[in-house]
Amino acid sequence: MDRNDALLADWxxxxxxxxxxxxxxxxxxxxxxRLVTVAVFARGHVLLQGDVGVGKTTLLRAFARVLGGAFAxxxxxxxxxxxxxxxxxxxxxxxxxxxxxxxxxGHGEALAIFFFNEIxxxxxxxxxxxxxxxxxxxxxxxxxxFTFPHLLVFADRNRVEREETFEISAAARDRFMxxxxxxxxxxxxxxxxxxxxxxxHDTERLLGDLAPGLLPHHELNGLAERIQRSVxxxxxxxxxxxxxxxxxxxxHEFGVKLSDVDTAQLMLAGASPRGMSLLLRAARTxxxxxxxxxxxxxxxxxxxxxxxxxxLCLQPVYELxxxxxxxxxxxxxxxxxxxx
Numbered sequence: 001m002d003r004n005d006a007l008l009a010d011w012x013x014x015x016x017x018x019x020x021x022x023x024x025x026x027x028x029x030x031x032x033x034r035l036v037t038v039a040v041f042a043r044g045h046v047l048l049q050g051d052v053g054v055g056k057t058t059l060l061r062a063f064a065r066v067l068g069g070a071f072a073x074x075x076x077x078x079x080x081x082x083x084x085x086x087x088x089x090x091x092x093x094x095x096x097x098x099x100x101x102x103x104x105x106g107h108g109e110a111l112a113i114f115f116f117n118e119i120x121x122x123x124x125x126x127x128x129x130x131x132x133x134x135x136x137x138x139x140x141x142x143x144x145x146f147t148f149p150h151l152l153v154f155a156d157r158n159r160v161e162r163e164e165t166f167e168i169s170a171a172a173r174d175r176f177m178x179x180x181x182x183x184x185x186x187x188x189x190x191x192x193x194x195x196x197x198x199x200x201h202d203t204e205r206l207l208g209d210l211a212p213g214l215l216p217h218h219e220l221n222g223l224a225e226r227i228q229r230s231v232x233x234x235x236x237x238x239x240x241x242x243x244x245x246x247x248x249x250x251x252h253e254f255g256v257k258l259s260d261v262d263t264a265q266l267m268l269a270g271a272s273p274r275g276m277s278l279l280l281r282a283a284r285t286x287x288x289x290x291x292x293x294x295x296x297x298x299x300x301x302x303x304x305x306x307x308x309x310x311x312l313c314l315q316p317v318y319e320l321x322x323x324x325x326x327x328x329x330x331x332x333x334x335x336x337x338x339x340x
Contacts, residue, residue, distance in 0.1 A: 028185020044177025068213030069112020
């Protein structure tokens with residue numbers, strides 16, 4: 001084993017240790033936990049999908065604690081303004097106006113995870129500032145530039161209430177590597193633990209019991225690039241990924257059929273080049289976590305839905321039925337495109 005392979009093997013052990021440690025704070029979220037781990041080590045931003053009270057904030061705070069970086073959050077509201085992410089004003093004890101850094105810049109370069117709760121309650125102007133922070137990992141304020149080189153943004157959308165909401169655009173959704181479902185556990189054992197185990201009734205104590213700073217989070221950017229350079233994608237696997245890309249835009253050409261839907265008229269746009277690039281980035285990371293330095297079709301399939309579904313644009317007549325159609329479409333594509 002050469003030095004590079006040994007380093008990646010050592011980091012993989014650390015990654016799995018981190019995953020196990022975070023798993024002590026959540027139950028019934030095994031797959032979601034692995035997908036967030038993939039995003040962390042692939043350095044990709046994430047959309048979260050889930051109802052209220054299923055543990056999204058607890059999961060992210062647990063990752064931030066175990067990573068050793070700072071965690072910040074903001075709540076989306078209809079009156080939220082872009083500047084609210086950067087600073088807030090108040091009247092001091094001396095009765096004078098005062099200004100303090102907002103949640104996005106308050107931790108400086110130590111910020112590891114920023115959680116935007118109910119992003120679709122905020123206006124597009126706020127989305128625009130967040131997208132710049134995601135793309136460039138910096139913002140300008142107070143006549144200076146603030147950088148967040150280790151920042152990952154997580155955002156969730158309110159799926160229940162539709163009043164006073166502003167759905168994020170397709171271009172904005174495309175900036176997120178994955179959209180991960182966080183659902184309440186279905187099995188009785190996990191539900192029993194959440195209901196009757198006192199550990200899960202005190203979030204602060206639950207998080208406080210986790211081992212802090214298991215990883216030097218400021219080294220993750222370099223590690224992620226090493227993973228991407230080291231995990232190989234064969235020519236056959238490349239052809240498979242290209243077929244999936246074509247099928248996302250023209251599913252009818254691959255024989256994908258949905259009842260009561262003309263798949264030839266279904267799509268407005270398939271996955272973007274950025275989306276496919278992020279899919280392969282996530283697949284390489286998933287392969288590394290499985291102790292392989294090559295990508296298999298199973299690696300691609302393990303992140304395909306989460307990496308691609310939120311990027312697809314349906315024709316307007318079908319967009320209202322997106323929640324019902326896209327899962328069926330994604331399953332149809334995976335089944336129709338022959339894997340090597």
